[in-house]
Structure formats: C-alpha cells, structure tokens
C-alpha cells in the first residue's frame with residue numbers, strides 16, 4: 001500500500017505523524033510524497049486557526065481529485081469534527097486522536113505495534129521528543145484542550161530511552177508537547193501514568209537534568225514554553241549549560257494587556273511578570289533566541305490594549321514573532337465573547353505586529369553577523385548546507401566547506 005502523509009500545525013503534530021508513519025512503514029506500507037501515487041492519504045489536522053481548517057479541506061479535496069487515494073484525517077480538527085470533515089470527498093475515516101493503532105485499524109491494517117519505534121526521525125536533524133500531551137488550562141481562544149484532553153506526562157525512564165534512540169541520529173532534540181511547562185504536575189497530583197508515585201519530583205527542569213545527564217553530547221531545545229514556567233532549574237541550565245540546552249525560548253505572550261490576558265483566561269501571568277522573567281534571563285545570557293506568539297484583535301481589544309502589546313514587544317529583546325490574527329473557532333469560548341472586532345481592524349493590527357516582529361528579527365540578525373555560533377546541520381537547500389544556531393538562526397554554507405560533522409562552530413552570516 002502506498003501512503004501519503006501531510007501534517008498541519010505544531011511540533012506535537014509532527015511528532016504524532018512520525019509515529020504513525022513509522023507504524024505504516026513497519027507494517028510494510030510504502031511512503032510516497034505525491035498524493036496522486038497514493039492508495040491512502042493520512043492527514044494530521046490542526047484547529048488552532050480557521051485558516052488551518054480551510055487548508056485541511058482544500059488538501060482533502062485535492063487528494064480526492066488527484067488520484068484514487070482514500071483519506072484518513074486524524075488530530076485536533078478531527079477530534080472536534082461534527083461531520084463536516086467526514087463528509088468531504090474520499091474520506092475513509094476521521095480519527096479523533098493520534099494513536100498509530102487507531103489509524104492503522106482505520107486503514108484496515110492490523111499489525112503488532114511493539115515492533116515499531118517511537119521517535120522523530122522524519123524531522124531532519126532535529127529529533128522531536130513529545131514529553132506530554134494535553135493541557136489543564138482553558139484559554140478562551142483555544143480548542144486544543146477540548147481536542148487533546150488534560151495534561152498527561154510521559155514517564156522519565158521512557159523518555160530517556162526514546163531520547164537515547166533519537167541521539168543516535170540527531171545532534172539536537174526538541175522537547176515538544178501541548179503545554180510542556182506543566183510537565184510532571186499530573187504525577188505530583190497522583191493522576192499520571194500508573195507506575196509512578198504521587199510526590200515524585202517531576203518537573204520540566206528535573207526532566208531536562210535527567211536527559212542531559214543521560215545524553216550529554218546532544219543539544220536539547222525547549223519547544224514553546226510559558227515564560228513564567230521557566231523555573232530556577234531551567235534558568236540555571238540555560239545559563240550554565242549552553243552546550244546541553246539551546247539558548248532559545250519561544251514564550252507565548254498572546255497580549256501585552258492584562259485586561260486582554262484576563263479575557264483570554266491566561267491567569268498565570270501578567271504583562272509585568274512576563275517582562276520580569278524575560279528581562280532577568282536576557283541579562284544573564286550572552287545570546288538568546290526569543291520568540292512569542294501574539295494574537296491580534298482579540299474580542300474587546302481596544303487601541304490602548306493593542307498599544308500595550310506593541311510597547312511590551314518593543315521593550316523586550318525578541319528575535320522573531322509569530323502573529324495570529326484572531327479568528328473565531330466555533331468550539332472555543334472566545335467565539336461567544338462580546339466585542340468581536342471588524343476583520344479589517346484585526347488585519348491592520350496584525351500587520352503592525354508583524355512589521356515590528358520583522359524589524360526586531362532583522363536587527364537581531366544584524367547584531368549577530370560575524371559572531372560564532374553553535375551550529376547543528378538541519379538540511380540542504382539548493383546545494384547549500386543549512387544549520388541552526390543555539391539562538392534559532394538559520395545559517396547557510398556551501399556544501400564543499402562541510403567536513404560531514406553534524407554539529408560544529410559556525411560564523412553567523
């Protein structure tokens with residue numbers, strides 16, 4: 001059977017697709033990169049923006065037109081589907097989770113999954129390690145909690161074993177999940193996997209310490225993590241162990257206005273506590289790749305709120321921004337909040353935020369040109385070698401300058 005895979009959304013989704021791909025591979029299927037050649041398409045869906053669902057529907061229709069493949073849709077949008085995805089042409093099944101067993105069964109394949117390996121081989125030189133799934137928060141713009149359920153942390157021993165396997169092929173391992181800063185909190189409450197004791201000292205910082213001790217030659221990188229969840233252990237590792245933990249934080253801000261943060265249900269930080277944590281860290285790190293997600297035009301956002309975001313974003317040393325114009329997710333409570341803004345106003349605010357992000361990214365890169373960086377090879381593009389630095393910059397070299405090492409010192413160009 002020829003199978004085509006496509007992933008929408010975040011690194012947690014990329015990780016899930018990779019596990020499913022490995023399960024199909026182990027069952028004897030052939031992975032193809034053209035849907036026209038496929039007997040089956042497996043599409044991992046995302047529900048973060050309305051745009052991601054538009055793209056999903058477009059791809060499903062494209063697959064149906066381009067050949068004879070049937071489609072299985074899995075992931076977050078699939079979990080919330082009330083029939084619209086199932087009704088798309090050639091959809092064989094809508095799988096409300098990302099378990100390889102379920103996707104294989106939906107494809108009519110039964111295969112002993114013990115034979116398959118977990119891991120993120122497909123993501124070039126950066127291995128992905130999903131440390132938890134789900135989230136206990138209920139941000140009013142987010143339907144992810146509904147789609148993925150509560151925080152469930154994986155056991156430390158299992159993660160070390162998987163990371164050891166990834167380290168054989170990947171000089172860098174990225175810790176991913178839905179809300180990784182809450183890693184271990186379910187165990188502390190006694191609601192984690194059986195086999196672990198309530199009260200076990202499990203946290204993201206403690207997990208990273210264990211991973212670094214077990215695999216000291218790999219560079220770990222944190223996926224998206226809340227600024228106020230960077231505890232003292234994580235901060236110490238970022239400052240004292242730059243070879244082991246990349247100097248990079250992607251810390252969702254969403255808004256620089258406390259009033260908007262409250263309406264978003266993001267109760268665990270304020271603009272001030274976010275600023276304090278980032279400033280404290282930035283002062284202690286010689287380089288820091290710093291990114292944030294920001295939502296433009298949340299319902300009820302005033303001009304003053306928008307300017308509070310611009311002011312905070314301008315004040316902090318961001319090196320890039322991911323800006324999301326607010327879009328209504330029917331399953332998320334923000335869809336029913338009063339004060340929905342005009343689409344033109346949302347677009348205008350998003351444009352201003354993006355411009356600021358681009359200005360800051362350009363300035364940061366210019367400040368790094370000519371400096372040394374710890375580069376990890378992530379791929380080749382048009383005969384050139386692509387490397388990623390500790391502070392999340394892409395650097396390109398001619399392949400004839402490469403001696404084959406997967407990680408080496410580069411000069412930012």
Ligand code: SF4
Nearest residue numbers: 135137138139142144
């Ligand atoms: S913290 Fe908020 S935005 Fe992030 S996954 Fe949880 S509910 Fe969604």
